[in-house]
Amino acid sequence: MSADWPILSTVIWLPILGGLLVLFSGDKAPGISRWLALVVAVLTFLSSLPLWTGFDTTTAAMQFQEKHAWIEAFNVHYHLGVDGISMPLILLTTFVTILVVIAGWEVIQYKPNQYMAAFLIMEGVMVGVFAALDAMLFYVFWEAMLIPMFIIIGIWGGPNRVYATIKFFLYTFLGSVLMLVALIYMYLKSGSMSILDFHQLKLGLTEQVLIFLAFLAAFAVKVPMWPVHTWLPDAHVEAPTGGSVILAAIMLKIGGYGFLRFSLPITPDASNELDWLIIAMSLIAVVYIGFVALVQEDMKKLIAYSSIAHMGFVTLGFFIAFTIFTRPEVDTGVVLGMQGGMVQMVSHGFISAAMFLCVGVLYDRMHSRLIADYGGVVNTMPWFAAFMVFFAMANAGLPGTSGFVGEFMVILASFRADFWFAFLAATTLIIGAAYTLWMVKRVVFGDVANERVAGLNDINGREALVLGSLAVAVLVLGIWPAPLVEVMDASITHLVKHIAVSKL
Amino acid sequence: MDFDISALLPVLPEIFLLTAACAILVIDLFLTRETRFFTYGLSLLTLVATGALVWAVGGEGRQLLLAGAYVRDPMGDLLKVALLGVTALAFLYSRTYLEQRNLFRGEFYVLGLLAVLGMMVMISAAGFISLYLGLELLALSMYALVAFDRRSQRGAEAAMKYFVLGAIASGMLLYGVSMIYGATGRLDFAGIALSVAGGEGERMVLLFGLVFVVIGVAFKFGAVPFHMWAPDVYQGAPVVVVALLGSAPKIAAFAMAVRILVEGLGALGLGWQGWEGMLTVLAVLSMALGNVVAIAQTNVKRMLAYSTISHVGFILLGILAGTTDGRSAAMFYAITYALTAVGGFGLLAILSRKGVEAENLHDLKGLNERSPWLAGMMLLIMFSMAGVPPLVGFFAKLFILDALLQAGLVWLAVVAVIFSVIGAFYYLRVVKVIYFDKPISHAPIEGGMDARIAISLNGLAVLYYGIFPASLLTACRMAFSG
Numbered sequence: 001m002s003a004d005w006p007i008l009s010t011v012i013w014l015p016i017l018g019g020l021l022v023l024f025s026g027d028k029a030p031g032i033s034r035w036l037a038l039v040v041a042v043l044t045f046l047s048s049l050p051l052w053t054g055f056d057t058t059t060a061a062m063q064f065q066e067k068h069a070w071i072e073a074f075n076v077h078y079h080l081g082v083d084g085i086s087m088p089l090i091l092l093t094t095f096v097t098i099l100v101v102i103a104g105w106e107v108i109q110y111k112p113n114q115y116m117a118a119f120l121i122m123e124g125v126m127v128g129v130f131a132a133l134d135a136m137l138f139y140v141f142w143e144a145m146l147i148p149m150f151i152i153i154g155i156w157g158g159p160n161r162v163y164a165t166i167k168f169f170l171y172t173f174l175g176s177v178l179m180l181v182a183l184i185y186m187y188l189k190s191g192s193m194s195i196l197d198f199h200q201l202k203l204g205l206t207e208q209v210l211i212f213l214a215f216l217a218a219f220a221v222k223v224p225m226w227p228v229h230t231w232l233p234d235a236h237v238e239a240p241t242g243g244s245v246i247l248a249a250i251m252l253k254i255g256g257y258g259f260l261r262f263s264l265p266i267t268p269d270a271s272n273e274l275d276w277l278i279i280a281m282s283l284i285a286v287v288y289i290g291f292v293a294l295v296q297e298d299m300k301k302l303i304a305y306s307s308i309a310h311m312g313f314v315t316l317g318f319f320i321a322f323t324i325f326t327r328p329e330v331d332t333g334v335v336l337g338m339q340g341g342m343v344q345m346v347s348h349g350f351i352s353a354a355m356f357l358c359v360g361v362l363y364d365r366m367h368s369r370l371i372a373d374y375g376g377v378v379n380t381m382p383w384f385a386a387f388m389v390f391f392a393m394a395n396a397g398l399p400g401t402s403g404f405v406g407e408f409m410v411i412l413a414s415f416r417a418d419f420w421f422a423f424l425a426a427t428t429l430i431i432g433a434a435y436t437l438w439m440v441k442r443v444v445f446g447d448v449a450n451e452r453v454a455g456l457n458d459i460n461g462r463e464a465l466v467l468g469s470l471a472v473a474v475l476v477l478g479i480w481p482a483p484l485v486e487v488m489d490a491s492i493t494h495l496v497k498h499i500a501v502s503k504l
Numbered sequence: 505m506d507f508d509i510s511a512l513l514p515v516l517p518e519i520f521l522l523t524a525a526c527a528i529l530v531i532d533l534f535l536t537r538e539t540r541f542f543t544y545g546l547s548l549l550t551l552v553a554t555g556a557l558v559w560a561v562g563g564e565g566r567q568l569l570l571a572g573a574y575v576r577d578p579m580g581d582l583l584k585v586a587l588l589g590v591t592a593l594a595f596l597y598s599r600t601y602l603e604q605r606n607l608f609r610g611e612f613y614v615l616g617l618l619a620v621l622g623m624m625v626m627i628s629a630a631g632f633i634s635l636y637l638g639l640e641l642l643a644l645s646m647y648a649l650v651a652f653d654r655r656s657q658r659g660a661e662a663a664m665k666y667f668v669l670g671a672i673a674s675g676m677l678l679y680g681v682s683m684i685y686g687a688t689g690r691l692d693f694a695g696i697a698l699s700v701a702g703g704e705g706e707r708m709v710l711l712f713g714l715v716f717v718v719i720g721v722a723f724k725f726g727a728v729p730f731h732m733w734a735p736d737v738y739q740g741a742p743v744v745v746v747a748l749l750g751s752a753p754k755i756a757a758f759a760m761a762v763r764i765l766v767e768g769l770g771a772l773g774l775g776w777q778g779w780e781g782m783l784t785v786l787a788v789l790s791m792a793l794g795n796v797v798a799i800a801q802t803n804v805k806r807m808l809a810y811s812t813i814s815h816v817g818f819i820l821l822g823i824l825a826g827t828t829d830g831r832s833a834a835m836f837y838a839i840t841y842a843l844t845a846v847g848g849f850g851l852l853a854i855l856s857r858k859g860v861e862a863e864n865l866h867d868l869k870g871l872n873e874r875s876p877w878l879a880g881m882m883l884l885i886m887f888s889m890a891g892v893p894p895l896v897g898f899f900a901k902l903f904i905l906d907a908l909l910q911a912g913l914v915w916l917a918v919v920a921v922i923f924s925v926i927g928a929f930y931y932l933r934v935v936k937v938i939y940f941d942k943p944i945s946h947a948p949i950e951g952g953m954d955a956r957i958a959i960s961l962n963g964l965a966v967l968y969y970g971i972f973p974a975s976l977l978t979a980c981r982m983a984f985s986g
Contacts, residue, residue, distance in 0.1 A: 026850075071899075071974045073981060074906070083960075114876070136902075140893040147887060154940040162940055166932055168834070173928055177921035181901070184909050397689075 008080040008131045011048045012124045019120030030112045037116035041101045045094040060494030076193045079134040084491030086130040092349045096249045097123040099466045101240040118148040135183045135193045136395045156240040161239045164238035166385030171231040175221035182214035199265040212270035215263045222255030223311045226285045236304035248352035249328045256314045268499040278319040284356040285312030290431035299369045303355045310348045317341030317410040321418035333416030338492045340409025347402035354470040375449025380456040387467045392440040396433040402477035514576040517557040523551040525617040532610025543683035547613035555588040555876035572692045575630035581982035586839040596958035597850035598744035604858040618647035621757035632681045647887040664739025669733045677720025683713030693768035698772045724757040725816045728789035738809035747849035758838040783824035790817030795927035822904045830907035832980040837900040847885045848960035854951030870943025881963030888966045890931040896969035
């Protein structure tokens with residue numbers, strides 16, 4: 001399905017060029033930069049809506065395709081396209097960017113034009129990652145994301161930002177270059193740089209295992225999976241609020257998308273052989289990192305660890321497929337698991353964005369992220385408390401919110417695979433509730449802890465707009481997830497059929 | 505003896521350049537300090553005109569001239585144009601810097617033009633003698649340029665080291681050449697190739713000669729373990745000289761390596777006893793040492809010297825892959841690296857003021873506040889050197905990795921990327937200092953308009969070729985397809 005105008009290119013290049021425009025608007029008139037950035041972000045979101053409305057849910061084929069020659073000598077093309085897996089993630093990106101622009105309105109005083117420009121350029125590049133159907137185009141966008149994020153954390157971040165941002169960059173860079181070697185190898189083997197061709201490429205088991213490990217290096221760091229997750233707490237804590245939101249809501253999902261687009265379809269046999277590794281790492285993330293989150297004193301770090309635990313669900317949902325395949329008496333569950341992982345990605349995008357924005361609201365007022373500095377916020381900021389409790393419930397997986405849907409689907413699917421997988425995964429319901437609600441109890445409820453809390457003002461219109469939009473999204477997805485599941489269905493079913501067939 | 509003047513037509517660029525350099529040398533005698541601008545302008549015009557001539561006499565085929573001493577081929581044409589462009593940028597960066605230090609003399613530009621002439625002769629060399637002629641012309645001009653600031657002790661020390669080490673390396677190169685001549689009886693690359701292929705000549709003598717020749721090549725490149733001159737020379741010489749020294753000669757050294765090793769001694773390449781094995785050792789050591797030691801540097805010029813060593817390792821990887829794709833990838837890398845390097849040093853020149861050298865990391869602090877545009881250009885240059893898309897440095901590395909994998913050298917590709925990641929750290933550190941730190945000096949940046957235009961062109965070219973690398977890559981490939 002394609003439209004009259006190149007939608008995907010628009011959604012990619014409009015924010016990039018708009019971002020450059022914002023950059024050159026200078027820092028003398030911050031109002032212009034901010035309004036211009038907001039206009040660009042809203043326009044980008046509006047131009048991405050036709051992707052949803054014009055989407056054909058009956059087919060798993062790539063839609064809205066665009067293809068032009070780029071580097072003939074290497075058969076590299078500027079090839080874009082979306083399916084049910086990438087389209088929701090693109091819309092998530094364009095939506096969250098508007099919220100990030102609004103959230104940084106007043107709090108960013110130092111060079112706001114550079115701040116807004118960095119986010120807009122990053123938005124375009126992230127959409128490029130989701131839309132790219134050519135391996136080299138994908139890689140260029142994948143790496144290009146690192147530059148604006150590096151700058152954002154480094155300039156507008158917290159006291160330890162330099163350590164955090166360099167760690168973030170080098171960690172992800174190392175994983176990515178190993179993926180690059182794998183991509184070049186596959187190009188030399190197949191003569192094509194198209195990702196869809198790689199899906200069909202026949203590979204021997206040793207080759208598949210090595211390629212799988214190379215991809216794992218890149219995606220495990222991005223997701224992040226235990227034990228290569230250590231960059232995330234530092235990056236989240238030190239990043240400015242907007243940076244944490246984009247990092248949690250979108251960048252982590254790019255890792256999950258990588259598993260679905262690359263690891264599973266290109267190396268299904270290796271994924272089969274090594275699924276125990278991914279499942280183990282995912283369950284460790286869910287359980288162990290959940291306990292780590294419980295003992296955190298810094299709110300942002302707690303939410304960071306909670307993100308890692310939630311992403312553990314995503315990778316679990318993706319990889320239990322092979323365990324279920326080995327049990328022929330069970331014929332459902334695989335698609336459910338993957339859909340659960342995808343829904344969890346979108347839902348976590350909303351919820352983690354909301355939680356970081358809530359912490360940002362508090363930080364803007366008190367300049368502290370430590371739980372110990374707060375207490376009884378509900379007395380002075382009732383509206384804010386309502387939002388925060390709602391999002392905390394969603395984070396804990398309360399039915400009715402989007403947090404429940406994804407987790408439920410993955411746990412159900414895990415039951416089909418193995419009772420113990422499901423048991424361990426389900427402990428998140430307890431641990432997740434524990435760390436989130438305990439944090440909320442200490443920060444929001446109770447008596448006013450100190451006079452600084454007593455002097456807090458409730459959220460203003462701008463903050464309410466941002467939090468309200470996310471609350472609506474979380475609620476709608478939680479009560480009525482059907483549209484999202486429908487959109488993904490054809491693509492995921494096609495993927496499952498593909499990985500069920502061995503390439504050997 | 506029949507002599508047809510039109511036989512000299514393809515050599516016209518070099519003839520023109522030599523004439524112009526001599527003319528400028530004489531004209532400069534009659535100029536005063538106020539009118540010195542004339543020399544500067546004439547030199548830039550000379551470079552442009554030479555480039556136009558290269559383009560005009562250039563073409564598809566391969567022409568052997570001057571009794572087999574000079575070859576004009578598409579590879580040479582492209583390398584010469586790149587060389588002239590990079591030198592023009594270096595000249596543009598130099599004016600304000602030299603004026604601030606009372607060094608704005610015509611000799612700088614004449615020596616620069618003579619160095620370019622030497623490089624062009626090297627690129628077009630069809631035999632060892634003309635290669636050596638070009639090499640020495642380049643080297644002697646460079647020695648003088650490194651010592652250009654008479655009052656600088658560092659500069660004198662650097663020039664001394666460069667001269668002595670360069671003389672030793674030249675001696676080794678000649679020793680190797682003499683052995684090869686002894687074994688094959690020929691001095692022109694085509695003849696040597698024939699002789700080696702024919703199997704005549706003592707194998708042992710040939711291999712020994714090969715080793716010494718590779719040493720000479722490695723010294724010119726600055727590859728480990730013949731790299732000792734680079735950090736001290738880069739640190740001691742005036743930064744505008746380093747802009748020229750750290751960029752253009754790498755293009756010429758690449759040409760030298762290809763002419764000698766591929767065209768002349770190609771048959772001696774294969775395996776660990778051939779020059780491919782030797783280059784592998786040089787490449788891995790260069791990438792390792794260059795990337796690791798650069799981390800410890802606080803002087804930006806010295807850091808960029810070690811970074812150059814690591815990039816040279818990458819260029820050698822392309823040559824040792826042994827395929828035409830590898831060689832065109834190495835050519836792409838050499839050209840784009842020269843472009844990036846001249847920009848990096850050019851920025852340091854722009855930031856320097858009268859009496860103050862901007863050569864340490866702390867001099868770059870807070871550049872984003874002093875000049876966001878210059879900070880942005882340095883960001884592009886640093887990330888290109890680190891090999892991050894969408895800058896051209898990424899594609900340069902990509903093409904080399906592709907050549908390595910094509911040749912089945914997977915382990916070497918993995919080693920290369922791991923060292924790239926280690927090396928990314930010090931480029932990030934420069935970006936960190938520029939963007940994340942507060943400036944220690946709020947003095948206005950005195951770079952002239954010509955230098956600012958040059959750095960803008962430079963940075964934007966790095967971005968442009970990163971988004972549209974196809975044109976340059978195709979040109980490099982065509983240079984080797986003949």
